[in-house]
Amino acid sequence: MEIEVDLVPEHKRKEKPKDPVNLAFGSVYTDHMFIMEYSDEHWHSPRIQPYQSISLDPSALIFHYGQGIFEGMKGYRRGDKVFLFRPRDNFSRLNNSAKRMVMPQVDVDFCVEALKKLVRIDKDWIPQEPGTALYIRPTMIASEPKLGLRPSTEYLFYIILSPVGPYFKEGFNPVKIYVSDKYSRAAKGGVGFAKTLGNYAASLLAGEIAAKAGCSQVMWLDAVEHKYIEEAGTMNLFLLFEDELVTPPLTGTILPGITRDSVIQITRDWGMKVSERMVSIDEVIEGINNGRLKEIFGVGTAAVVAPVGSLLYKGNEYIINGNKTGDTAKRVLTELMGIQCGEIEDTRGWVIQVY
Numbered sequence: 001m002e003i004e005v006d007l008v009p010e011h012k013r014k015e016k017p018k019d020p021v022n023l024a025f026g027s028v029y030t031d032h033m034f035i036m037e038y039s040d041e042h043w044h045s046p047r048i049q050p051y052q053s054i055s056l057d058p059s060a061l062i063f064h065y066g067q068g069i070f071e072g073m074k075g076y077r078r079g080d081k082v083f084l085f086r087p088r089d090n091f092s093r094l095n096n097s098a099k100r101m102v103m104p105q106v107d108v109d110f111c112v113e114a115l116k117k118l119v120r121i122d123k124d125w126i127p128q129e130p131g132t133a134l135y136i137r138p139t140m141i142a143s144e145p146k147l148g149l150r151p152s153t154e155y156l157f158y159i160i161l162s163p164v165g166p167y168f169k170e171g172f173n174p175v176k177i178y179v180s181d182k183y184s185r186a187a188k189g190g191v192g193f194a195k196t197l198g199n200y201a202a203s204l205l206a207g208e209i210a211a212k213a214g215c216s217q218v219m220w221l222d223a224v225e226h227k228y229i230e231e232a233g234t235m236n237l238f239l240l241f242e243d244e245l246v247t248p249p250l251t252g253t254i255l256p257g258i259t260r261d262s263v264i265q266i267t268r269d270w271g272m273k274v275s276e277r278m279v280s281i282d283e284v285i286e287g288i289n290n291g292r293l294k295e296i297f298g299v300g301t302a303a304v305v306a307p308v309g310s311l312l313y314k315g316n317e318y319i320i321n322g323n324k325t326g327d328t329a330k331r332v333l334t335e336l337m338g339i340q341c342g343e344i345e346d347t348r349g350w351v352i353q354v355y
Ligand SMILES: Cc1ncc(COP(=O)(O)O)c(C=O)c1O
Pocket: 072, 231, 232, 233, 234, 235, 236, 254, 255, 256, 257, 258, 259, 260, 299, 300, 301, 302
């Protein structure tokens, strides 16, 4: 498919952020977006156009039954070079989410090409300062006007771009996490592994409770017993017990994070013992109390690596590693950021250079 391009005239382009390091996450969008439509069982009319509102019928299926999915990835600019980190994996995960939500597949290679074209057009929006990036949000929604519970026959797929600073106000300092022993995010057989809208809507109430308690995110426990650790609001979790780095397994209830997969590969290549196994909250508390648990950190596209300084669980605060950033979290962040920004050699074929 040929991608049509309709550019914003130079004099109508928006002003770029002056202080990207202090830019609130997801608050500013670039001049252009990619969009295409699905009907009659195929994608058509792919185009790059000025960033603009979309118009949908009030009965569009997305508004009533939540048939929508999205992705999140980042581009980095250092000097005159621009890199995308594992974009193929993001579009493949979008296709996995689409399958679960009975939505159409996209062509991964085509989407990567469309994204590269869009990023090239808006490349001057990509900040260069350490800790900054271009956040990329592909989205697919059910656009058919229809009241009645069934899969849509029409969809919109679009990609928008947002220059961003650090995700947490804490930067790379340890965050406080609220362990939710009441609300659940996802149950087995459900849609926890899909990046679908309802998962995030369902997480908001616990997120509010966490914020009121001074916490940055929620740590979810399994939905059946509220016993085993799953993931955090927008991050997968790693725990360092003595010399064993542990992350919860992909059992269908957590998002298979691309950062999670990258961290597993990197730390295994370093020779660390890395286990994908269930970890109970009791094991965590015991590990904090007897000193076996050295570090906890979250990993995800938005935050990259976020050290966890303390857990709030059933009204008690448990301090990890003296509320300091651990050496493993630091080393993982340095390696990952180095690869993502093209400063450390990418030996695994993760990075795509756009420029
Ligand atoms: C629920 C959830 N878990 C984990 C992650 C981390 O995934 P990734 O590393 O692919 O960004 C995200 C981020 O999008 C998320 O929303």
